[in-house]
Amino acid sequence: MQINVNGRLVPIPDAWQEESLLQVLREALGLVGAKYGCGAGLCGACTVLLDGEPVRSCLTPVSAVVGRQVTTVEGLASQDKLHPVQQKWLSASVPQCGYCQSGQILATVALLNRTPKPTEAQIDEALSGHLCRCGTQPRVRKAILQIAEGS
Ligand code: FES
Ligand code: FES
The missing domain is CATH 3.10.20.30 (Beta-grasp domain)
Known part of the structure; x- marks a missing residue:
């Protein structure tokens, strides 16, 4: 196999x-x-x-x-360049302990590929199954909105 x-x-x-x-x-x-x-x-x-x-x-x-x-x-990264979602996660200091973050990042990549400018409701729906014991959800949501706005 x-x-x-x-x-x-x-x-x-x-x-x-x-x-x-x-x-x-x-x-x-x-x-x-x-x-x-x-x-x-x-x-x-x-x-x-x-x-x-x-x-x-x-x-x-x-x-x-x-x-x-x-x-x-x-x-996700190509050669030495991080994926834009990874770059935003760093610049916006999204992670805390990091345990949930690879899942959050990959769910975000899939969301933005499907829906480049998601609403807050669409973000919450796409990320709702990703539990974060450190409480980073507000930073995740904000980072996705910033990517969608191109900022
Ligand atoms: S380890 Fe797979 S959903 Fe929790
Ligand atoms: S950053 Fe710690 S569980 Fe999400």
């Missing part, structure tokens, strides 16, 4: 083929940006993009992503 992660085809050893995508990313491939939070689809910390749409990698069997494109937070 091979899966495409961040534009690269990666062989998945037999021992990992029954595991979740999250386990494979973190433990087999060393891509630790996606985090284990609840393990039950409730917190969003494990979010990655599958063909550009956010999915909970804790609930996604790795076998289900064969032939599809997985993007993790590690795959």
Whole structure:
């Protein structure tokens, strides 16, 4: 079995083929940006993009992503240049502990690809499944609005 992660085809050893995508990313491939939070689809910390749409990698069997494109937070930057959402996260000091932030960033990338100028209601809907114990949601919302305004 091979899966495409961040534009690269990666062989998945037999021992990992029954595991979740999250386990494979973190433990087999060393891509630790996606985090284990609840393990039950409730917190969003494990979010990655599958063909550009956010999915909970804790609930996604790795076998289900064969032939599809997985993007993790590690795959957003190109060469030495951060993705504009990552740049805004830095300049606006969005993260606190950071645990939820790769999921928040990837959900934001998907939202802005679909809806470049989202309303606050659309932002809240897209990010509502992403729990942040540090209370960064107001900064997340503000950063997305600033990106949408081009500021
Ligand atoms: S760890 Fe996957 S949704 Fe919480
Ligand atoms: S920044 Fe700490 S959980 Fe969100």
